[in-house]
Amino acid sequence: MEPTYKDGGFNFCFKQRYLFTEPERGDVVMIRLAGEKVMLLKRIIALEGDTLAFEDGTLYLNGEQVDEEYVRYPSAWNLAPRSVKKGYVYVVGDNRSVPVDSHHFGQTPLKRIVGGPLW
């Protein structure tokens, strides 16, 4: 999630963040794995029913170009269009300087979202 969050940095998880609201596009969320000791920190770029694609590093959401102001490092990512399943969100990290094949991103069930970083 660099440069937004420093790799290996320290933060708290705000678990009540989605107590009364639903995750939205642009939110940075914490995603649990087998438990909550190790979690992934990613940004939501698409919600259920959306279609997304990357062309030369530019995100296209439902056919429209998206200006991702949080992305600082240029990339040449290409990803064929795909739809987000019901009950899922599509998450990506902000550090796009990593090759698309090595970057961990994709759609994940909403139930895996534990909360968001406190700051």
Add this chain to the structure above:
Amino acid sequence: MVIHKWTVTSAIVLVAGFVFYFFIYDSPEKQIQKQFAVLAEKLEKQTGESPLISAGKAKAAADFFSHTCTVDIPEYDTQKKITAKEMARHILAFKSRFVAVQVKFYDLSVELTGENTALVAITAETRTTSASGEAEENIIEFECLLEKIEDNWKFYHISAVEVLEK
């Protein structure tokens, strides 16, 4: 006085039960937890570790696997049955690519699915250092099926959970 005696006796029995369960009784969950701790040690590689020690540790790690184990890791395009002997070779080949390997397991949860079978969910973290000094971290969630054979829990199925589907 009689009431007092009963209270003391009950308290002693309760404390004894607590001590037995938490410190002496080796529940299947505790056995599996210990086994994962030992497995992590065997999978690790210290800088400067001799090939002989690496081979010994790989063999010891492979002993935690049943005669044949199904491994399903879509990220690495791996879906096959591996014998314990092949597993030792795979572990050794993996370790030989790096000068140091650190393995940690987190968030272990055990569900006993039968008298001698268990379903385990766990997060594995590996930190590897290549000969050029390049460090890499990898985190994978696994679901494992274990079977108790001759007092040892052995893996007979391991699958990586796809947390993020591209």
